[in-house]
Amino acid sequence: MDEIDIFLHQLSELQHGGITRQAARDAGLSCHALRHRIRVGEWEMDGPRALHRRGAPRTKHYRVMRAVLDAGPGAVLSHTAAAAWWGLPGYDLRELHVTRPRGVTSSPTVFARLHEVKRLRAEDVTVLDGIPIVRPERMILELCGSMHPERAARALDAAWSKGLLSGP
Numbered sequence: 266m267d268e269i270d271i272f273l274h275q276l277s278e279l280q281h282g283g284i285t286r287q288a289a290r291d292a293g294l295s296c297h298a299l300r301h302r303i304r305v306g307e308w309e310m311d312g313p314r315a316l317h318r319r320g321a322p323r324t325k326h327y328r329v330m331r332a333v334l335d336a337g338p339g340a341v342l343s344h345t346a347a348a349a350w351w352g353l354p355g356y357d358l359r360e361l362h363v364t365r366p367r368g369v370t371s372s373p374t375v376f377a378r379l380h381e382v383k384r385l386r387a388e389d390v391t392v393l394d395g396i397p398i399v400r401p402e403r404m405i406l407e408l409c410g411s412m413h414p415e416r417a418a419r420a421l422d423a424a425w426s427k428g429l430l431s432g433p
């Protein structure tokens with residue numbers, strides 16, 4: 266295993282078994298070398314941009330990470346999917362939502378409902394269990410803007426009671 270393969274293997278460990286084709290190219294793997302690794306079964310395509318490492322389990326974490334990776338650079342888990350990932354009651358991961366900055370890529374995503382925003386500030390994003398995700402404060406704002414006010418208020422109360430929010 267050469268240095269590039271070691272790096273990509275380590276990156277996939279951090280990303281629950283997945284990487285992007287762009288990450289492989291950025292690491293120095295040529296298109297020909299990547300196609301060879303796919304052909305021999307070291308990696309498999311999983312959507313337009315995501316690659317799955319052979320032997321890595323296809324867990325819930327991988328499914329969520331694949332949706333984030335497929336949405337492109339700077340994408341994060343958001344909206345009701347973020348509420349589920351933060352552990353708020355009444356939310357699940359049946360429909361994944363990801364948010365990315367507008368203009369990063371024009372490619373659609375196939376694994377999640379996509380939200381594009383003019384700006385996604387670094388302070389609005391964190392990582393939870395290895396998944397890039399909006400912080401609880403932004404998640405609540407997203408929920409307030411996308412669902413019935415009473416349900417959003419229950420999410421706010423639940424986030425407070427779980428200690429996800431602080432301040433006045």
